[in-house]
Amino acid sequence: MEDLERGDGIGDEPFPAWLRPPHRGFTADDLFRLTELPSHTQLIDGSLVFPARQTPYHSLTNALLADGLRRSCPPNLRVRREVVVLLGPGQAPEPDVLVIRAEAVRGLDTDRYAARDVVLVVETVAPDSAVRDRERKPQLYARAGIPHFWLVEEGTRHRPVVHVHLLDPATGAYTLTGVHEDRLTLTVPYGIDIDLNGTDRM
The missing domain is CATH 3.90.1570.10 (tt1808, chain A)
Structure with a gap:
């Protein structure tokens, strides 16, 4: 995890702090508060679900x-x-x-x-x-x-x-x-x- 946070190893960029879920998971308020999220991100069981490209x-x-x-x-x-x-x-x-x-x-x-x-x-x-x-x-x-x-x-x-x-x-x-x-x-x-x-x- 430390490698990911520093940007070493897998990936070239550090893990965004805003993507780290709270202890009890994300809430609907978070979904609309986090302006960095891609359009059409969903919230299921406290987890963010990012949109895939539609066929x-x-x-x-x-x-x-x-x-x-x-x-x-x-x-x-x-x-x-x-x-x-x-x-x-x-x-x-x-x-x-x-x-x-x-x-x-x-x-x-x-x-x-x-x-x-x-x-x-x-x-x-x-x-x-x-x-x-x-x-x-x-x-x-x-x-x-x-x-x-x-x-x-x-x-x-x-x-x-x-x-x-x-x-x-x-x-x-x-x-x-x-x-x-x-x-x-x-x-x-x-x-x-x-x-x-x-x-x-x-």
């Missing part, structure tokens, strides 16, 4: 879903991409896409939302975050009471496959209600109809 599939899929959600979004809701959701002192993930209550929007520069303001979160599975996307994040979203969760997997020919989940109040966990390929048609949280083959035309 074209990942970026196009999230754009397709966000655009599809916006087309039929009712006036009392809004669609956002990659904005932090505050779930607790050490939990501040950033879903790929989210639907929030309109009254939670304080302006175009709003950079975080409380869990109570979130209706739907969407996570598109990426190779570097597969375990977090499939396991840990759904646990955190469910515990925070977010009612709708979509997990998006990469299907054949790089087309998205959307696994739709609904929060079960009795268990406090998500229940899978459907797996959608080619087309995503739902009535909750509102009327939604998205052509999942649309990435071919983007």
Whole structure:
């Protein structure tokens, strides 16, 4: 560790002091206080999670879903991409896409939302975050009471496959209600109809 701190051995620069976690881990306040952090850094279980470069599939899929959600979004809701959701002192993930209550929007520069303001979160599975996307994040979203969760997997020919989940109040966990390929048609949280083959035309 001394070598890393002096800049000797592995790497050419010293370990930044601001990256050294506090005894009980980083908090959501730290996430917004540390201005040196890369954009779209997340906080999971008190640890900072740095963003990886998005693949074209990942970026196009999230754009397709966000655009599809916006087309039929009712006036009392809004669609956002990659904005932090505050779930607790050490939990501040950033879903790929989210639907929030309109009254939670304080302006175009709003950079975080409380869990109570979130209706739907969407996570598109990426190779570097597969375990977090499939396991840990759904646990955190469910515990925070977010009612709708979509997990998006990469299907054949790089087309998205959307696994739709609904929060079960009795268990406090998500229940899978459907797996959608080619087309995503739902009535909750509102009327939604998205052509999942649309990435071919983007």
